[in-house]
Each structure stands twice: as structure tokens, then as C-alpha cells.
Amino acid sequence: MLKVKSLNVFYGSVQALHGVSFEVPVGKIVTLIGANGAGKSTVLRTVSGLNRPTAGSVQFNGEDISSLPPYLIVDKGLAHVPEGRMIFSNLSVRENLKVGSYRRKNHRALPADQDYVFSIFPHIAERLNQQAGTLSGGEQQMLAIGRAIMSGARMLMLDEPSLGIAPILVETIFQRLIELNERRGMTILLVEQNANLALQVSHLACVLESGKLALSGRSRELRENAQVRKAYLGH
Template identity: 60%
Template sequence: MLEINNLQVAYGSIKTLHGISLKVPAKSIVTLIGANGAGKSTTLRAISGLAKVRGGTVTYDGQNITNEPPHQIVSKGLCHVPEGRMVFANLTVKENLQMGAYLRRDKDGIAADLDYSFQVFPRLKERINQAAGTLSGGEQQMLAIARALMSKPRFLMLDEPSLGIAPILVRAIFDQIVAINKERGLTILLVEQNANLALAISHYGYVLETGKILLENESQKLREDPQVKEAYLGH
């Protein structure tokens, strides 16, 4: 569903991605793991049009979308939940979710997806009229994912969903990422510092190191790889 070929990105004169290539099959969960500064977030930003691609191509659903404007990419069903959640702090939970559906005109579908968001994350329903800025970090992460679901995506990119969240909520969020993938057939590309958790829920993984792909394999095999164990899994 998504293919990146020889992708190169630079910020000014500093190259952050040195020609990486990867594939995300439809209806799968693929994860990118690696240390801070490896280029994981930059990869997602390049795919979603937020970072300028200097070389290589991004192909989504058979179309070349390299350097297309972000709003056009979202309208094609590819949605990005950025690191740091970026909820609209002064708007309520409900208003944030409505913002997620701003490109849509199907009122019945929007209402159904609102119900689905509350089914996935019941805490959001309890806080429907609360300002998003007053939610805990974990609740804001739930809101950011639910807001993305409101755009009716077919492909979802999640950047560091466990960052700064209480462990009990991290488990709940990851369980729901798996459920969304299974129930909706949503293709997911996940960037995550918690390599153990990311490899536990994904089908395939890539290890990024200083803007290059160091290793790639089925997630279970990566979990058993001595190099990955030592560098990322704390074994």
C-alpha cells in the first residue's frame, strides 16, 4: 500500500535520511524502531508532505505522492498522528474529533465514526465536553488517534504513541491499535521508542540507524535477533 524508494531528506545542509527504502503491505502493522535522531519521525514527515523530499519517491496506493501538499495526502486516506499529540488545547474533546472530519461531508458516516471513536476509547466519551488541554497525556494520545480516525483513513501513521504516558494507558492504547488494524483493516506504520512493544504488535519491522536502514525482518525474528536484543530490547 505504501512504498518508499531511496528516500533522501535534508534539513538545510544536514542530511537526515540517506536513501531509505521500505514497504508497508495493505492491512499490516509495520514498525520503525531506532534510537533518538535515527530519522524515524523524519520518515513519517516526508511521507505525509511535512518534510521536503530531496531525492527518491513515496508511492501510496499506486500513486506517486512525493512532496504533495499535506491536505491532499490526507484527502487520499493517509493520516499522520504526530509526536507530541498536537491536540487543540482550547477546544473540547468533541470539537477536536469534529476537526478530524473537516474534509468529510457524510453526516451519517461522521456520526457513526464518532460512536466508533468512543467505543475504542470510552474515556473520551466521559470527557466529551472537557477542554483537550486539561486531559492527561494518555487521554490526549487517545484523542489524537481518535481524531485521525475521524478523517476515515485507510492508512494511519503513528509517531511515538507511548511517549510520556503512564504504562497502564500505554498497554490500553496499543491494544486498541491492534483492534483498529483488525476490525477496520487499517494499514498502520508505527514509529515507537518502546521497541519491545512495537515488535510485539507489528507484523514486520525496520531498524533505522542514523538515516539508514540497518536491519529489516518479520517482527518476531527481529525480537530474537541478538543485535536488536542488545541495542533496543535491553537483553
């Protein structure tokens, strides 16, 4: 579904990505792991059109989207749940979900999608008229994922969904991501600092080091890799 090929990205004179290439197959969960500053978030921002690559390409469903603006990339069915959630804190939960569906052409599907969001995140359904900024961190993350689903996404990119969230809600959110993948067929690209968790829920994984692809393969195989265990899994 997603093919990233030889991406080079700069922030000013500093090169953040060095020829990064990987693929995300339809219906799979792929995770990017690596230390802070390895380039994981830069990959997501480049795929979603927020950064422009100086070399390389991004293809989504066989179409080159490297030069498209972010809103057209969302229209193609690719949604980005950013680090820090970036919900509209002064709007209600209901309004945040409505913003997520703003560019949808098929309005008939909206009620079913909203019902699905409420079925996997009942916390959100109970707080529809509540100002989003008053939600807990975990509830805000649920809302951010729900907002992305409301865009009509066929693929979700999530940047650090466990960051700053109580452990019990982290478990809930990751269970829902697995359900999204298994029951709804959602393709997912996941950036997650908790490498143990990321490798447990994903099918495939890529390890980034200093903006370069260091390792890639099946997640269960990387969990047994001595280098990965020592550097990222703490044993």
C-alpha cells in the same frame, strides 16, 4: 499500501535520510525502531508531506504523493498522529474530533466513525465537552488517534504514542491499535521508542541507524536477532 523508495531528506545542509526504502502492506502493522536521531520521525513527516525529499519517492495506493501538500495526502486516506499529540488544547474534545473530519466529503459516515471512536476510547466519550488541554497525557493520545480516525483514514502513522503516558494507559492504547488493525483492517505505520512493545504488536519491522535502513523483516524474527536484542531490547 505505502511504498517508500530511496528517500533522501535534508535539514539545511544536514542529511537526515540516506536512500531509505521500505513498504507497508495493506492491513499490516509495520514499525520503525532505532535510537533518537535515527530518522524515524523524519520518515513520517516526509510521507505526510511536512518534509520534502530531495530524492526518492513516496507512493500511496500506487499513486506518487511525494509532492502533494499534507491536506491532500489526508484526503487520500493517510493520517499522521504526531509526536507530542498536537491536539488543539483550547478546543473541547468534541471540537477536536470535528476538526479531524473537516475535509471529509462523505458526511454520512461521520456518526458511525464517531461511535467507533467512542467504543474503543470510552474515556473520550465521557469528556466530550471538556477542554482538551485538561485531559491526561493518555487521554490526549486517545483523542489524537480518534481525531485521525475521523479524517476517514485507511492508514494511520503514529509517532511515539507511548511517550509521556502512564504504563496502564500505554497498554490500553496499544490494545486498541491492535483492535483497529484486526477488526477494522486499519494499516498502521508505527514509530515507537519502546522497541519491545513495538515488535510485539507489529507484523513487520525496519531498523533505522543514522538515517539509513540497517535491518528489516518480520517482527518476531527481529526480536530474536542478536544485534537488535543487544542494541534495542536490553538483553
